[in-house]
Amino acid sequence: MTKPTDLTLYTASVPNGIKVSSALEYLEIPYKMRALDFSTLEQKEPWYLEINPNGRVPAIVDVVDGKKTSVMESGAVLLYITDKYDPANKLSYPHGSAEYYEMIEWLFWQVGGLGPMQGQASHFVRYCQSDNPEVQAYGTNRYVNETRRLMSVLETRLHKQAAKGSKYLVGDHLSVADLACLGWVLFDTYVGIESSEFPLLNKWQDEISAIPLVKKGLDVPKPFTIKEMVKNPEAMAAASATGRNWIQKGNEAEKK
Numbered sequence: 001m002t003k004p005t006d007l008t009l010y011t012a013s014v015p016n017g018i019k020v021s022s023a024l025e026y027l028e029i030p031y032k033m034r035a036l037d038f039s040t041l042e043q044k045e046p047w048y049l050e051i052n053p054n055g056r057v058p059a060i061v062d063v064v065d066g067k068k069t070s071v072m073e074s075g076a077v078l079l080y081i082t083d084k085y086d087p088a089n090k091l092s093y094p095h096g097s098a099e100y101y102e103m104i105e106w107l108f109w110q111v112g113g114l115g116p117m118q119g120q121a122s123h124f125v126r127y128c129q130s131d132n133p134e135v136q137a138y139g140t141n142r143y144v145n146e147t148r149r150l151m152s153v154l155e156t157r158l159h160k161q162a163a164k165g166s167k168y169l170v171g172d173h174l175s176v177a178d179l180a181c182l183g184w185v186l187f188d189t190y191v192g193i194e195s196s197e198f199p200l201l202n203k204w205q206d207e208i209s210a211i212p213l214v215k216k217g218l219d220v221p222k223p224f225t226i227k228e229m230v231k232n233p234e235a236m237a238a239a240s241a242t243g244r245n246w247i248q249k250g251n252e253a254e255k256k
């Protein structure tokens with residue numbers, strides 16, 4: 001893809017952001033990147049809410065022939081990108097084909113299931129500071145177990161695909177369904193799920209994240225280091241404290 005574009009990605013180094021940067025890089029789509037600073041709640045500022053009224057990342061703004069289109073929600077952004085910039089179906093399948101609907105199924109499954117559940121698991125494992133240990137334990141068990149169950153659904157799917165000779169969630173090549181799930185699966189150990197629990201999923205995440213163009217996208221806006229960071233208790237404590245701080249500030253701001 002060498003066609004010049006005027007596309008800006010609003011993102012941060014988080015699961016939903018890296019799904020989109022890895023898709024843009026994989027398709028070699030030129031884009032501008034604007035990293036949002038969560039520590040100052042930039043994602044809640046009025047100018048950004050004009051782009052993404054939900055106050056979350058990712059979002060894109062694309063200008064084509066002078067016409068501006070804003071797209072929020074990672075699943076919608078991935079479909080926009082493949083519709084507009086993937087005519088050869090390098091990261092997608094032709095509209096109307098059986099694989100197209102399977103890709104949509106797994107994309108919706110991720111944005112409606114794995115993402116929200118794992119997001120809550122991260123909250124209870126890393127950021128919740130309840131005075132009541134029972135609240136913390138209940139939330140942690142509920143969401144980590146649900147995330148684990150969802151990852152087992154992916155493991156089973158990969159076994160079925162392997163029986164058909166494919167290493168990918170859908171069809172015979174990488175698609176946005178894989179990249180959407182990858183954004184979250186890469187954070188498995190962050191919520192205490194060991195990669196070794198799901199051997200095929202582990203191999204899948206290692207192989208896909210090692211594809212040079214995917215890797216380039218995972219390193220946006222900064223190098224992806226979560227796997228190493230999780231092994232370093234001091235670094236993790238510092239990252240959790242930073243996260244806890246902006247999340248509490250964000251909760252207060254959103255309450256108002």
Ligand SMILES: N[C@@H](CCC(=O)N[C@@H](CS)C(=O)NCC(=O)O)C(=O)O
Nearest residue numbers: 014015016056057058073074075250
């Ligand atoms: N359903 C949304 C979820 C977006 C989302 O929750 N993004 C997180 C990062 S992974 C975020 O922006 N958090 C900032 C906040 O909660 O203020 C999507 O798929 O785009």
